[in-house]
Amino acid sequence: MRIALALPGIDADQVELELLRAGHRIAWRAIDREELLRQLAEDAPDVVLVADDPAVATLDVVGAGDLLGVRTCLVRADDAASASARLLGVHDVLRAVPGRPVDLSVLRAPFDALDGGIDEAAAPRLRDAPGGPPAGSEPSGAATPGPWPLGPSAGGDDPAPSDPGAAPARRRAGRDPAAAARGDAASAGGGRAPGIRRPWGRSPRRRGGAATPPTSTESTPAPAPSAAPAASVDPRRPGRAAEPPPSEPATEPAPSTPAHRVIAVWGPAGAPGRTLIATTLAAELAARGLHVCLVDADTYGGTIAPSLGLLDEAPGFAAACRLAASDALDAGQLDRVSVDYGGSTAPFRVLTGIGRPHRWPELARDRVIGALEQARQWCDVVVVDVGFNLETDEELSSDLLSPRRNAATIAALRTADEVVAVGAADPVGITRLLRTHADLLETVTVEAVHVVVNRVRSSVLGVDPAGQVRQTLDRFGGIPNPLLIPDDAAAADAALLGARTVVDAAPRSPLRQGVAALADRLGYGAAAAPRRSAWGRMRRTG
Incomplete structure (x- = not known):
């Protein structure tokens, strides 16, 4: 992956070393906003790492990256919350804290930094804070936080957050051939890559409304209608126990209701x-x-x-x-x-x-x-x-x-x-x-x-x-x-x-x-x- 750096006030050498060790390439470097915009126009990289500094983290820089198809990722040298991420609409925040390894999982496609949304991306990463659990130690079957969780898999069959097999099959051509091949293999036969489930626990359906039979790539088998989960949480109201399903079928869409x-x-x-x-x-x-x-x-x-x-x-x-x-x-x-x-x-x-x-x-x-x-x-x-x-x-x-x-x-x-x-x-x-x-x-x-x-x-x-x-x-x-x-x-x-x-x-x-x-x-x-x-x-x- 070609990555550009615009990191005034941050130890760019540490970030660059970690990027090179991970197999990425450095496209170019910029030190101010004008040079950053000029370099973007001349040579668009895959990702541009921008310091969380008003000198370079501006709306025109993010907008120029959007027009050119370049991902913008903010870089902070501490664990404090990022106000610029919310104001600029940037969901990716990389923490380059001195004396601590740089966690590059935010760069792993497809946008793993969005786990938990912009609120979590902008907030300090508690798992990397002193005294917290080390990065990458989360259990593989942990449910994704959020108001509409996709639901944990039964038996912990989901891949770990760092597992490249969890990436969807769709890839931009030429970006990551190895990952694209893995995604294509996972989606063969009409299935989806492991770890990707439809929201609300619904089985996939085609656009015409016909149900698609489950495939071997499904990470979570559909539970029987009579079996209720041991600890059910209401997805519409986080933190509350889900009420038992109503006995009247009037609240469910009719079979003839057009879908999708x-x-x-x-x-x-x-x-x-x-x-x-x-x-x-x-x-x-x-x-x-x-x-x-x-x-x-x-x-x-x-x-x-x-x-x-x-x-x-x-x-x-x-x-x-x-x-x-x-x-x-x-x-x-x-x-x-x-x-x-x-x-x-x-x-x-x-x-x-x-x-x-x-x-x-x-x-x-x-x-x-x-x-x-x-x-x-x-x-x-x-x-x-x-x-x-x-x-x-x-x-x-x-x-x-x-x-x-x-x-x-x-x-x-x-x-x-x-x-x-x-x-x-x-x-x-x-x-x-x-x-x-x-x-x-x-x-x-x-x-x-x-x-x-x-x-x-x-x-x-x-x-x-x-x-x-x-x-x-x-x-x-x-x-x-x-x-x-x-x-x-x-x-x-x-x-x-x-x-x-x-x-x-x-x-x-x-x-x-x-x-x-x-x-x-x-x-x-x-x-x-x-x-x-x-x-x-x-x-x-x-």
Whole structure:
């Protein structure tokens, strides 16, 4: 592996010696930010080791590495937590403490530094602290920490964390031929490399929904339905014992429920309610027993994280795209870079978007496609909130290799199995929807688009607002059967005030009922009957 060094203030000789002993090659060295950017442009290595110093660890350095396909790894000379790792969205932190061997396991593909996510990567490594257990002494069957663990294997058959056989079969060509050969041998016959399991303990399924029989490469045999694990932990609420499975089958998806689908939620400019519909739809599908991942792919103003009260210092979708560019994205990495929305009614996973619009080059077209395809296999449904702009004029620019800002939106729409177009129910919103609906049909690859008109009210449309909206869309846009959602400002404000979804904040609101009708139209059946809470019983009986 070709590695570049930019380590001002750190004993670079010690790091270089350890790298050479491990069989790596030193591509070049840099001492400041300007030289680092110039060297990256002239000769892109596989990995660049950057000191955790504001002089070289900057957003433009990380962004340049992302554009060139170069992994960026921060280097610290102590065991203190790294604030730059969280701010820069870098998940790999290498500890080069004087007088102690340098642990190079962070460089082992595919991104072993992501064990435990960015929080653990940025935090001090306690196993290397004085008095702690030596590095590499963890038991091979230890479960991976995180809010959605992949589950320990029965009998400790998983390979050790340092076992190269645990790497997935996919590799970038030419990076590590020996490891790629091992991955190809492990994935022969349709199986997966040892140690890689699907989340939530579900057996792998093909995209069409047919179950795939287990192979000999499966590290954990599927337990019998009647046998409960000795120490079961609720994956949705870490630290709590898992409740016994409910006797009613209504919370499980029906056998005819479509699985492994990507649903893109789009809307024209003017804030028609894309994010509100996307978050409510994700919560509604999760309430019906589906494992849902909500993705924020808006390159202009992603707001899913603040609307749900989630931290977006390290954008999860940008990290997933970076992993997809290196062919290192799998179920385990998706589980670690995503965050959990722990709603009381419908918890689901979230890949947060870029917090600052200038980071849009991280969401390149091929990266977005690869990340969404992996997320499709990771869970039952992927709901993607995309941007509004469908223009392709930027492809006429002179720099044919430069990234396109609208490529993330267009790639998500073309990857999606279902597309939902959201428009606002007012004269301006209907006009914008009609003008851009034709462009949307030319962009997507699906046969039909589900049109949703949000905030239908008589205060701006007069008498019979629903009839006027249907007649206008049918006459001027050829849209015969739009789904109309009434204006429900109280439910939307309650959800925004509590940083929750509408399903949790106002489960009986007209807004939630409208999105439930959208889920039915998408083919996911009726919602399971909600359980009556103790507080609801007290209000009824008291």
